[in-house]
Amino acid sequence: xxxxxxxxxxxxxxxxxxxxxxxxxxxxxxxxxxxxxxxxxxxxxxxxxxxxxxxxxxxxxxxxxxxxxxxxxxxxxxxxxxxxxxxxxxxxxxxxxxxxxxxxxxxxxxxxxxxxxxxxxxxxxxxxxxxxxxxxxxxxxxxxxxxxxxxxxxxxxxxxxxxxxxxxxxxxxxxxxxxxxxxxxxxxxxxxxxxxxxxxxxxxxxxxxxxxxxxxx
Amino acid sequence: xxxxxxxxxxxxxxxxxxxxxxxxxxxxxxxxxxxxxxxxxxxxxxxxxxxxxxxxxxxxxxxxxxxxxxxxxxxxxxxxxxxxxxxxxxxxxxxxxxxxxxxxxxxxxxxxxxxxxxxxxxxxxxxxxxxxxxxxxxxxxxxxxxxxxxxxxxxxxxxxxxxxxxxxxxxxxxxxxxxxxxxxxxxxxxxxxxxxxxxxxxxxxxxxxxxxxxxxxxxxxxxxxxxxxxxxxxxxxxxxxxxxxxxxxxxxxxxxxxxxxxxxxxxxxxx
Numbered sequence: 001x002x003x004x005x006x007x008x009x010x011x012x013x014x015x016x017x018x019x020x021x022x023x024x025x026x027x028x029x030x031x032x033x034x035x036x037x038x039x040x041x042x043x044x045x046x047x048x049x050x051x052x053x054x055x056x057x058x059x060x061x062x063x064x065x066x067x068x069x070x071x072x073x074x075x076x077x078x079x080x081x082x083x084x085x086x087x088x089x090x091x092x093x094x095x096x097x098x099x100x101x102x103x104x105x106x107x108x109x110x111x112x113x114x115x116x117x118x119x120x121x122x123x124x125x126x127x128x129x130x131x132x133x134x135x136x137x138x139x140x141x142x143x144x145x146x147x148x149x150x151x152x153x154x155x156x157x158x159x160x161x162x163x164x165x166x167x168x169x170x171x172x173x174x175x176x177x178x179x180x181x182x183x184x185x186x187x188x189x190x191x192x193x194x195x196x197x198x199x200x201x202x203x204x205x206x207x208x209x210x211x212x213x214x215x216x217x
Numbered sequence: 218x219x220x221x222x223x224x225x226x227x228x229x230x231x232x233x234x235x236x237x238x239x240x241x242x243x244x245x246x247x248x249x250x251x252x253x254x255x256x257x258x259x260x261x262x263x264x265x266x267x268x269x270x271x272x273x274x275x276x277x278x279x280x281x282x283x284x285x286x287x288x289x290x291x292x293x294x295x296x297x298x299x300x301x302x303x304x305x306x307x308x309x310x311x312x313x314x315x316x317x318x319x320x321x322x323x324x325x326x327x328x329x330x331x332x333x334x335x336x337x338x339x340x341x342x343x344x345x346x347x348x349x350x351x352x353x354x355x356x357x358x359x360x361x362x363x364x365x366x367x368x369x370x371x372x373x374x375x376x377x378x379x380x381x382x383x384x385x386x387x388x389x390x391x392x393x394x395x396x397x398x399x400x401x402x403x404x405x406x407x408x409x410x411x412x413x414x415x416x417x418x419x420x421x422x423x424x425x426x427x428x429x430x431x432x433x434x435x436x437x438x439x440x441x442x443x444x445x446x447x448x449x450x451x452x453x454x455x456x457x458x459x460x461x462x463x464x465x466x467x468x469x470x471x472x473x474x475x476x477x478x479x480x481x482x483x484x485x486x487x488x
Contacts, residue, residue, distance in 0.1 A: 019302070019331040024309055053356040116431075122234040125456060127358050127402050129433050131238050131280055131486040153238070153486050155280075155311060157333075157358045177234050199311050199333065201278070201488070 006212045009033045009044030011071075013061045016050030016087065017198070024198035028209035038070045046214055047074055051086030055095035055111060055160065058086050059103065068104065075106045080214040081190045082144075085158065088185070088192030092162050107187050108165030114158070118177030127159040131200075132174040134183050139171030144191055144210045145184065152203045154183070154195035161194065189216070231454040232428040238484045239450050240457035241474060242281040243274040243464050244437060247297060247316075248288050254465050256413030258365070258380035261287070264465050268303050274464060275308040277471040278488030282312045283336065283405065283435075283459055285363070287380055289317025298330045305331025315363050315405075319347070321354045328355065336361040336405055339378040342385045342392075345399060352400025357432075362396040363405045364389055366422055374422055381409035389422070390429050397430040404430060405459065408438035415441025415462055423453035435459050443469070443477040450483050 008025045012018055012034040022032045025048075035041060049071065051058045062068055075081055083091045090103045095111035103111070118124050131153045139145045156174065161181040164170050172184040174195070185192045191211075197204035245267045246253050252267040264270070271282055282304070289295045295317040305312060314327045315336030324335045335355075341347050341362060351360045365381050366374040366389045374389040385392075393404050406426050408419035416439055423436045433456035436449040440460045449455040463469040471488075478485045 017328065017331075017333060019329060020305055020309075020333065023306055023331070027307070027309070052359065053354075118234040120234070123232060123431060124234050125236070125431055125433050127432070129358070129403060129456070130236055130240055151487065153488075157311070159357070176237070196311075199309060201275075201310055205309060 005029065005031050007031045007033060007045055008048060008212050009035060009041060009046065010048045010050060011041060011067065012036050013058075013065055013067065015053050015058045015061050017052055018050065020198045021048060021050050021084070024205060024208045025212055028205055028212055030212040036065050036067065038067065041067065041070050041074060044074070044079070045216065046080040046211065047082070049081065049083040049087035051084065051088075051090065053086060055086060055089055055097040055103070056099065056101035058090050059101055071104055072106065075190050077216070078189050079216040080211065082211055083192040084198070085194060085196060088194055089160060089162055091185075091190060091192045093165070095160065097160055106190050107169055107185060107192070109163050109169075110165075111160050111162050114161050114176065114181065115179050118179070122177075124177040127157055128176050129157045130155070132156050132176065134172045134174055135180070136172045137170065138168065139184055139186075142171050142186060143214060144207055145171060146210055147206055148203060154197065154200040154203060156195045158194055162192070229424065233431065233454065235450070235454055236433070236456040236484070238486050239455065239478070240280045240435075241471065241485060242283055242435060242457050242459045243271070243279045244283045244285065244459040244461045245270060246285045246287045246461065247300060249296070252465065253287065254413065254461060257409050258287070258407075258412050267300055270465065271304045271308055274471060275310060278475065279310065279471050280486055281310055281457070282308065284312065284314045285336065286316030292317070295323060295327065298326060301327060301332050302330040313361055315361070321350050324351055324355065324359070328359065334359050334361050334403070336363040338363040338365065341396065342376065342378055342387065345395065348396055348399040348401050352402070357400045357402035360401045361403045361405055362393060362401040363407070364393060365407050365409050366419070367409045368419070368422070377409060390425050393426055394429050397432050401432060403433045403435065405435045405437055411439030412437070413462060414439055417441065417445040418449040418453065418455070418458070420448055420453040423449055423455050427454040427456070433457060443474055443481075446474065446478055447481050447483055
């Protein structure tokens with residue numbers, strides 16, 4: 001008997017680094033489907049929502065493709081959904097980038113600018129670009145973060161950060177200028193990472209591998 | 218708003234908080250199918266297949282890669298699409314690509330081939346609105362301003378293009394400030410004077426840039442030892458350092474750079 005190859009479906013809405021995400025999942029043995037077809041998305045065994053750029057723009061592109069109800073229904077199906085970077089931010093209720101924008105509302109909370117001063121009052125560079133340590137709190141037992149060292153570092157590039165309305169949704173944080181920023185969230189079958197697992201070397205690939213092994217709850 | 222020319226690192230306090238982890242970046246200048254290396258961005262020597270170097274640096278734990286097509290502006294197009302695509306097949310860290318990017322479409326082609334950011338120089342000098350257009354299309358985090366700086370007799374720096382050959386007449390600090398306002402998310406500052414000399418970064422230049430703009434700055438040109446990296450961070454608040462010669466000629470390994478920087482108290486990723 002052969003081991004079945006897991007399929008990972010990636011939402012292609014013109015706002016993701018699809019090549020890199022596809023390669024990362026292929027590298028860990030998954031078959032990758034890139035699509036903006038509502039039916040293909042609805043039938044996906046596990047779904048990745050990528051995203052680079054701005055919050056409102058990402059929502060507008062999903063809306064233009066009539067994918068907003070499809071994604072909400074997917075989240076309600078119990079099948080694994082993973083948002084990456086802006087794809088994670090739009091899982092929340094609202095974002096403040098270039099004005100107020102509604103998100104998908106799959107997690108309570110808002111996405112707001114990274115503070116521009118550190119604890120000592122010094123100005124902080126924005127965007128925050130770099131490899132930062134994940135402070136894994138409740139996420140230690142999470143299937144996606146399983147096997148990671150406690151001081152694992154991942155690649156972040158962002159100007160905004162999520163403030164979860166329910167702190168129990170926060171799996172991991174990272175520190176920037178003394179501020180604790182949300183790095184990983186989960187609510188039931190919906191996960192979100194602010195960092196880029198597909199660009200975080202072997203650490204990131206182990207997270208990618210863990211996601212492709214997830215089954216519907 | 219700039220400090221006096223005589224200011225030293227000792228009496229200087231940076232305008233921005235230092236990066237927690239300084240990014241170590243391998244810079245790969247490419248001409249045709251070859252990785253090349255010169256001095257002052259000229260006198261180019263062929264070193265081999267850039268993809269093999271990139272893969273090796275990834276395996277050794279480099280934080281990021283920068284590919285620059287050094288003849289792209291000459292031919293009006295970037296020839297790195299295949300190199301980038303092949304590299305991102307098995308290199309899972311951020312990749313910046315520069316050289317000959319003149320439009321949103323040029324950038325899109327590279328981003329769809331596995332690049333994470335694009336670096337612009339010549340075309341942005343000719344038409345600064347390109348920076349706004351790229352930031353609007355892909356977000357500031359995708360847009361790197363590449364500046365080739367040459368120190369003038371008055372102690373200031375002027376921006377150049379085409380590997381330092383062409384003058385723009387623009388003051389480097391004014392230009393990076395304008396680019397940041399237009400939406401560049403990062404700046405790659407190459408000292409043409411220092412490039413290829415292995416005598417250390419132009420810390421006075423990097424210091425002025427990191428104080429002038431609130432976006433991360435990558436120091437480039439001159440790294441010959443770990444001490445130079447430490448200087449760029451301590452004396453100039455560099456957020457990242459680009460290195461070429463020391464890696465391409467096997468003078469230093471990334472692990473050894475990381476360990477020595479860490480031992481000196483410079484924050485680096487623990488790969």
